[in-house]
Amino acid sequence: MSSYIAPTAAHSPEGHQVQWTTWAGDGLETATIRWENEGFTISGAVGDAPGREHIQYVLRLSASWQVRQFLLFRDLEEPDLWLATDGSGRWGEMNGAHRTELDGCYDIDMACTPMTQTLPIRRLPLLDGDTAELPVVTVDPDTLEVRSDLHRYTRVDAHRWQHERDNGPTAEFEVDEFGLVVDYPALFRRLS
Numbered sequence: 001m002s003s004y005i006a007p008t009a010a011h012s013p014e015g016h017q018v019q020w021t022t023w024a025g026d027g028l029e030t031a032t033i034r035w036e037n038e039g040f041t042i043s044g045a046v047g048d049a050p051g052r053e054h055i056q057y058v059l060r061l062s063a064s065w066q067v068r069q070f071l072l073f074r075d076l077e078e079p080d081l082w083l084a085t086d087g088s089g090r091w092g093e094m095n096g097a098h099r100t101e102l103d104g105c106y107d108i109d110m111a112c113t114p115m116t117q118t119l120p121i122r123r124l125p126l127l128d129g130d131t132a133e134l135p136v137v138t139v140d141p142d143t144l145e146v147r148s149d150l151h152r153y154t155r156v157d158a159h160r161w162q163h164e165r166d167n168g169p170t171a172e173f174e175v176d177e178f179g180l181v182v183d184y185p186a187l188f189r190r191l192s
Helices: 115-123
Strands: 016-022 028-036 039-047 055-062 067-073 081-085 091-093 107-109 131-139 146-157 160-165 170-174 188-190
Touching: 055 115, 067 107, 067 131, 107 115, 107 146, 115 131, 115 146, 115 160
Parallel strands: 107 131
Antiparallel strands: 016 028, 016 188, 028 039, 039 055, 055 067, 067 081, 081 091, 131 146, 146 160, 160 170
């Protein structure tokens, strides 16, 4: 039986940048991970695909990769969506409205980026072959629909994971030493 080995590579103080393209090569995402204010901030820009609106997102995370805030920008200078959690699974909007339907979730998922797969991978202390089933906040950046979905993560080995969504396809993908997706078959290819 193998022991749990967390992604341990440290990001440089200047930040770590990663890029993906859509599987077809018609869209690009650039994301930057920075250490600031005793936690991580991930800033991403997704766009350039035909028919896809350009979006930007910001994830503010604790030092242990737990989501604290999520901001989504589409066509305004102010966020179109701004969610926050207290770190114990209680969610709300920044205007103070409690989102009870999201309570119990710890992670965010957006289908337009592989970056959100890193959040549970960095947090879950799974051994090879172990599976975790967890509710995840799923955000549709086109409609701004926000809901709780059940996701399953299985650690295949130190650098391979399997991901299943409720009522969705199963995918197996490789991660690098930072826990970032390399290629997500049929959806994303890593550029840098």
